[in-house]
Amino acid sequence: MSDLDPYPDSRAARDAWILARRVGIARTEKLHPRHPSHWLRESEPDPAGGQASILTVFLTNKECPWRCLMCDLWRHTLEETVPVGAIPEQLDRALAADQVEHPRRAQWLKLYNAGSFFDSQAIPAADWPKLALKAQSFERLVVECHPKLIRDDRILPFHRLLGSGTRLELALGLETAHPEVLERLNKGIDRETFQRSAHWIRHHDMDLRVFVLVKPPFLNESEALEWACRSIDFAFDCGANTISLIPTRSGNGALESLATRGEFAPPRPETLESALAYGIQLGRGRVFADTWDLEKLEPDAIRCSSLRARLEEANQMQRI
Numbered sequence: 001m002s003d004l005d006p007y008p009d010s011r012a013a014r015d016a017w018i019l020a021r022r023v024g025i026a027r028t029e030k031l032h033p034r035h036p037s038h039w040l041r042e043s044e045p046d047p048a049g050g051q052a053s054i055l056t057v058f059l060t061n062k063e064c065p066w067r068c069l070m071c072d073l074w075r076h077t078l079e080e081t082v083p084v085g086a087i088p089e090q091l092d093r094a095l096a097a098d099q100v101e102h103p104r105r106a107q108w109l110k111l112y113n114a115g116s117f118f119d120s121q122a123i124p125a126a127d128w129p130k131l132a133l134k135a136q137s138f139e140r141l142v143v144e145c146h147p148k149l150i151r152d153d154r155i156l157p158f159h160r161l162l163g164s165g166t167r168l169e170l171a172l173g174l175e176t177a178h179p180e181v182l183e184r185l186n187k188g189i190d191r192e193t194f195q196r197s198a199h200w201i202r203h204h205d206m207d208l209r210v211f212v213l214v215k216p217p218f219l220n221e222s223e224a225l226e227w228a229c230r231s232i233d234f235a236f237d238c239g240a241n242t243i244s245l246i247p248t249r250s251g252n253g254a255l256e257s258l259a260t261r262g263e264f265a266p267p268r269p270e271t272l273e274s275a276l277a278y279g280i281q282l283g284r285g286r287v288f289a290d291t292w293d294l295e296k297l298e299p300d301a302i303r304c305s306s307l308r309a310r311l312e313e314a315n316q317m318q319r320i
C-alpha cells in the first residue's frame, strides 16, 4: 500500500483501499458493551424559538457496515454485536449519571451510535421496546440512520412503540449534494436515494436532521463553499428541519492519504462560517456548525477560541 495509490473507481476496490489505510490507527480503548462510550448535556434552539436541554448518549455498539471515505466513527465501536439488553443498560447508566449532575431532566434525548440505530447488528431489535419505553419520558428522540435503512419494516414498528407523545427525529448523512463527490464518498447512496428516504420520513410525520460535510475531498475551497450552500438548499428542499454542518476532518488514514495526493485538505474556518451564515439567513430551518475538534481547522489557540465562541453563539441564537 502506498499513499500514491490512486483512489479506486469501483465500490469493492474502494472498501479495500479505505480499510487498508486504517492500519496503525487504534480504536478507542476500554469500550465496554454495557457502558455508553460517552454522554453529555447540551442545548439547542427548539422549533418554537426556545432552548431545549438535551441529553446526548453515545452508545457503544458494533461498527457500521458501510465504509465511507471520510468516516472515523469506527474508532469508537466494537467489532462484534453487543448482547441483547446491553444497549438499554447503557442508556440506564447515562440516565442515572445525568440525574446525579442535573436535577432537572433533559427535554430531548439523542441516541447516537456511530452508525445506524436501525442496523440490527448495532442495536438489536429485541431491545427496541425497552429503549422506546425509556425514551417516552422525553419530548423528542433523535437517532442516526443510513438513508438506505429508512424502510417501513425498520422504522414503523419502533415508531409505534415510541408512541405519539415523543417526536421521532431521524438524522441522516447527506454529506454532499455534489453528485460525483457523493458517489466517491463510498456511502452507497446518490441524491435520489437520499431524496426518497427524506420524503418517506416527512410523509410519516417524523422530523429530519441532515448532516452536510463542509469541504469533502476532491473539492477546492471555493467549490467547497458553493457545494456546502447547494447541499443546504438540497437538504431543505428534501424537507430537513435541522442541518448540521460538519467540517471534514482527517484522522481515519484515508483522508491523510488523499491529502498526500493533494485531493483533501480541511476547510478554512471562514468557509465553515460562511456556509453557516448562508444556511441561517435562509430562515428555512435550524442550521448548526459542528464545533468538535475545531483546532484541526484553526491551530492558533487564540483564533480558535474566538472562532468557537462565534460559532457557538450563531448556533444558539440562529443569528449571525
Ligand code: SF4
Pocket: 064, 065, 066, 067, 068, 071, 072, 073, 074, 114, 115, 116, 146, 173, 187
Ligand atoms: S454510514 Fe455513517 S457511520 Fe457508517 S461509515 Fe458512513 S459515515 Fe460512518
